[in-house]
Amino acid sequence: MLTAALMTSLLAGCGNKDNEVNQASGSTLQDGKYDPPITITIGKQLDENAGKYFEGESLNDNVLTRWGVDNIGIKIETSLLGGDAAQYNNKLRLALTGSEKLPNVVPVYDTMLMNDLIQSGRVKEITEDISNYMPERLKEIYKQYPTTFNPVIQDGKVYGMPISPVLTEGQVILIRQDWLDNLGLQAPTTIEEFEQVIAAFTNDDPDGNNKKDTYGFTFSGKDSYNTGWVSDPVMIFSAFTGKNIPSSWQIDEESGKLVYGSVDEGNREALATLRDWYAQGYLNKELATQGAWDAISDFAEGKAGIIVGRPWLYGSVKAVEENIAGAKISMYPTINGVSGDKTFQSGQLNDGVFMFSKDFNNMEAFFLYYDKLYDAAFGTGDFQYGYAQGYDYDIVNSEVVFDPKKFNTPLDAAQMVGKMAFTKNSPSVGTAGKDYYDLAQGTEPNTGPLMAANAADETTKSGYVISYENRETLLPSMFNGPPTKTMQSNWEQLTTMEQETYTKIIYSKEPIEAFDIFVKQWHEKGGDQITEEVNEWYSNASKVDVMSGMGLK
Numbered sequence: 001m002l003t004a005a006l007m008t009s010l011l012a013g014c015g016n017k018d019n020e021v022n023q024a025s026g027s028t029l030q031d032g033k034y035d036p037p038i039t040i041t042i043g044k045q046l047d048e049n050a051g052k053y054f055e056g057e058s059l060n061d062n063v064l065t066r067w068g069v070d071n072i073g074i075k076i077e078t079s080l081l082g083g084d085a086a087q088y089n090n091k092l093r094l095a096l097t098g099s100e101k102l103p104n105v106v107p108v109y110d111t112m113l114m115n116d117l118i119q120s121g122r123v124k125e126i127t128e129d130i131s132n133y134m135p136e137r138l139k140e141i142y143k144q145y146p147t148t149f150n151p152v153i154q155d156g157k158v159y160g161m162p163i164s165p166v167l168t169e170g171q172v173i174l175i176r177q178d179w180l181d182n183l184g185l186q187a188p189t190t191i192e193e194f195e196q197v198i199a200a201f202t203n204d205d206p207d208g209n210n211k212k213d214t215y216g217f218t219f220s221g222k223d224s225y226n227t228g229w230v231s232d233p234v235m236i237f238s239a240f241t242g243k244n245i246p247s248s249w250q251i252d253e254e255s256g257k258l259v260y261g262s263v264d265e266g267n268r269e270a271l272a273t274l275r276d277w278y279a280q281g282y283l284n285k286e287l288a289t290q291g292a293w294d295a296i297s298d299f300a301e302g303k304a305g306i307i308v309g310r311p312w313l314y315g316s317v318k319a320v321e322e323n324i325a326g327a328k329i330s331m332y333p334t335i336n337g338v339s340g341d342k343t344f345q346s347g348q349l350n351d352g353v354f355m356f357s358k359d360f361n362n363m364e365a366f367f368l369y370y371d372k373l374y375d376a377a378f379g380t381g382d383f384q385y386g387y388a389q390g391y392d393y394d395i396v397n398s399e400v401v402f403d404p405k406k407f408n409t410p411l412d413a414a415q416m417v418g419k420m421a422f423t424k425n426s427p428s429v430g431t432a433g434k435d436y437y438d439l440a441q442g443t444e445p446n447t448g449p450l451m452a453a454n455a456a457d458e459t460t461k462s463g464y465v466i467s468y469e470n471r472e473t474l475l476p477s478m479f480n481g482p483p484t485k486t487m488q489s490n491w492e493q494l495t496t497m498e499q500e501t502y503t504k505i506i507y508s509k510e511p512i513e514a515f516d517i518f519v520k521q522w523h524e525k526g527g528d529q530i531t532e533e534v535n536e537w538y539s540n541a542s543k544v545d546v547m548s549g550m551g552l553k
Helices: 003-014 061-070 083-098 111-119 127-134 136-142 146-152 177-181 191-203 234-241 268-282 294-301 312-315 321-324 362-374 434-440 448-454 456-467 484-508 513-541
Strands: 028-030 034-035 038-045 074-081 105-108 172-176 215-217 249-251 258-260 302-311 328-331 353-356 394-396 399-401
Touching: 003 215, 028 362, 034 061, 038 083, 061 074, 061 136, 061 362, 061 448, 074 083, 074 362, 083 111, 105 111, 111 146, 127 362, 136 172, 136 362, 146 353, 172 177, 172 312, 177 191, 177 328, 191 215, 191 234, 191 268, 191 302, 234 268, 258 513, 268 484, 268 513, 294 302, 294 312, 294 321, 302 312, 312 328, 328 394, 328 456, 434 448, 434 456, 484 513
Parallel strands: 038 074, 038 105, 215 302
Antiparallel strands: 028 034, 105 353, 172 302, 172 328, 249 258, 394 399
8 A cells, every 4th residue: 555655646746836936045946946056055974985986076076966956956065074973973062062053954863962952942843844845755655654753752843854764674694604514504593503503613613724713703792782783793682582682672561661671681691691602702802892894894804604784784795705715605584582482683764863954944945855865766757777877877788787897887886876965875665675575576677676676696685585574573662752851861871881781791801690780770870760751751652643743644
């Protein structure tokens, strides 16, 4: 039904009124284009294309920014750029103090910062803007994800909107298949089998070089033991806690109340298991200091045999197959827990929110541009096959080609054109991985998105199919509202205590009893009050209807 509604609504276009004068800029919108062009300033957490632009292109002058000016009369200009998440957040906070000007469009990824922006009075309330200007096909998408607005709702008002809401793909196990084959092993399906495999990868010379230079499992424990995307150990915790995974709020089946997964008693056994594995050398020795992306390197360099991540991770580690003779990576579902049920992982419905400077009066233009970016996801309009021919696809001898090495002008890697505007990732529709699943079921690749999926390598395809088939294991946190009163004063201290306790136990710097002490202190130092506030929020959240006012009921 959703697909039918979305395709029908394509006819509705952007819902703009042609020949309308934009009061903020004096520009006229005629035939879907502003004349003269208007400029929208944006914030960008990280320029992932830095160092990769074609000659003559840059952050604010590239194939996508030029398309915007030439086709819809909108120039996108990055006026606030961070080097990473922390630096970006710091720059936004400086903008709140007046040290830097707030961009027109502000992507925000931290809920505490979202709250600070709202409290500052520097961002606008957008209920009527969404109702008046959001195109119908986007409304059909946003209707499906009402909870993604929770972080930006205060006092019944809406101060932002989720960025490209969709259920993202889940994680799979990436494993050195050649190591399994060399040792006569099968891919693990239980915690016991997983331990057997990583022990063998550490002790039994899986690469056959007569050196003890390999180990089993690489992951990151620097910022969280639930990264949610790559280098993630949460599968091991879920094997003992079920749905109560670290850093996530889920409903307790007995009480019906929200509980915080990091204090679940099952984590005690998970930490004891990881402590033993670390002592045996089965894990990366630098797990507490390596971020999620850094922890990938040992797998990519042929030192580690297992990593957990989203299926696209294969593209970042497949160099091991090119650099090491006989190396082969395969993907498998995450293991089952001690109860025999599947293990769970964090589900992501959106990556941050858009907030808008209070003096920004070109919301209609924003939605015009934003809607056009979705053409690549729908396989329509100017972006039927991708964002730019010769960049992320090409047409060679009348055939659409997605392998950059086969372009008319071959490239080592396709350009990430979708990241050149104001979204961190290109918008998508439907549950992630469904195109790959449909292809595996015999669907013909007759649309741009299906053609792109069909052009992927077989390993990537298999990973997305596995991910889609296990999508019920994805658990979005049931609390995603603004920080509660006690969270604002105590949460940083509690999460620091959590991270330090987990790491010290794994490193055998504290006994396993330290977990019990942590749980007791967590409750006493604000955890109980926060739990009460979170449940109060959860009880009231469904009673506040903001969707009707936005035309999204």
